[in-house]
Amino acid sequence: xxxxxxxxxxxxxxxxQSMTLQCAQDMNHNSMYWYRQDPGMGLRLIYYSASEGxxxxxxxxxxxxxxxxxxxxxxxxxxxxxxxxxxxxxxxxSELTATEAFFGQGTRLTVV
Amino acid sequence: xxxxxxxxxxxxxxxxxxxILNCDYTNSMFDYFLWYKKYPAEGPTFLISISxxxxxxxxxxxxVFLNKSAKHLSLHIVPSQPGDSAVYFCxxxxxxxxxxxxxxxxxxxxxxx
Numbered sequence: 001x002x003x004x005x006x007x008x009x010x011x012x013x014x015x016x017q018s019m020t021l022q023c024a025q026d027m028n029h030n031s032m033y034w035y036r037q038d039p040g041m042g043l044r045l046i047y048y049s050a051s052e053g054x055x056x057x058x059x060x061x062x063x064x065x066x067x068x069x070x071x072x073x074x075x076x077x078x079x080x081x082x083x084x085x086x087x088x089x090x091x092x093x094s095e096l097t098a099t100e101a102f103f104g105q106g107t108r109l110t111v112v
Numbered sequence: 113x114x115x116x117x118x119x120x121x122x123x124x125x126x127x128x129x130x131x132i133l134n135c136d137y138t139n140s141m142f143d144y145f146l147w148y149k150k151y152p153a154e155g156p157t158f159l160i161s162i163s164x165x166x167x168x169x170x171x172x173x174x175x176v177f178l179n180k181s182a183k184h185l186s187l188h189i190v191p192s193q194p195g196d197s198a199v200y201f202c203x204x205x206x207x208x209x210x211x212x213x214x215x216x217x218x219x220x221x222x223x224x225x
Contacts, residue, residue: 004155040121040217041217042116042118042201042203042214042215042216042217042218043156043201043203043213043215044215045212045213048212058212059212090155090156092155097212100146100158100161101158101213102157102158103155103156103157104155105153105154105155106153106154106155
């Protein structure tokens with residue numbers, strides 16, 4: 001039972017470098033999400049995809065882009081990483097937008 | 113402006129006793145509330161939820177109470193077990209948030225043996 005799989009688990013980037021975080025779910029869920037978690041704060045929504053073929057901005061979308069590649073996969077891209085993007089990133093999926101979400105294990109990203 | 117607040121960053125409880133985690137919210141349009149549990153180096157996992165039309169929901173050792181007039185909810189864990197040591201997040205959604213979850217900052221629960 002894989003559920004939601006994120007890669008990589010850890011990454012260190014230099015300022016200005018780019019990278020893509022990958023996420024895949026095997027639960028046939030329609031909705032997928034990318035969150036970031038910073039110390040002392042709750043999870044904040046970066047982007048979400050309510051269904052295959054759609055993406056929408058969340059609370060903190062600046063500096064990020066996403067692609068809903070198919071129903072299973074939802075990737076998050078940092079085009080030019082900044083130290084402010086140092087965070088733990090979580091991908092999640094849910095059957096529909098307003099139902100319980102299942103999370104991946106997270107990606108700890110450090111931008112130096 | 114934090115719409116969902118968990119004012120206690122941490123809570124320490126003796127094994128076997130009751131753990132009570134609190135959550136306050138400011139948006140009266142929220143109509144569904146959830147609690148998630150998170151262990152270190154793992155993603156959050158769903159624990160229990162409650163709709164705004166109810167004031168209590170129970171699932172085994174876990175009970176969530178909702179007081180809409182006070183915009184307050186609480187999670188009770190009875191009896192507390194060592195495996196309950198984790199960070200607990202309160203989250204809420206409603207039409208106002210376009211049904212996207214708004215999260216509290218979390219409370220770290222430590223169960224002492």
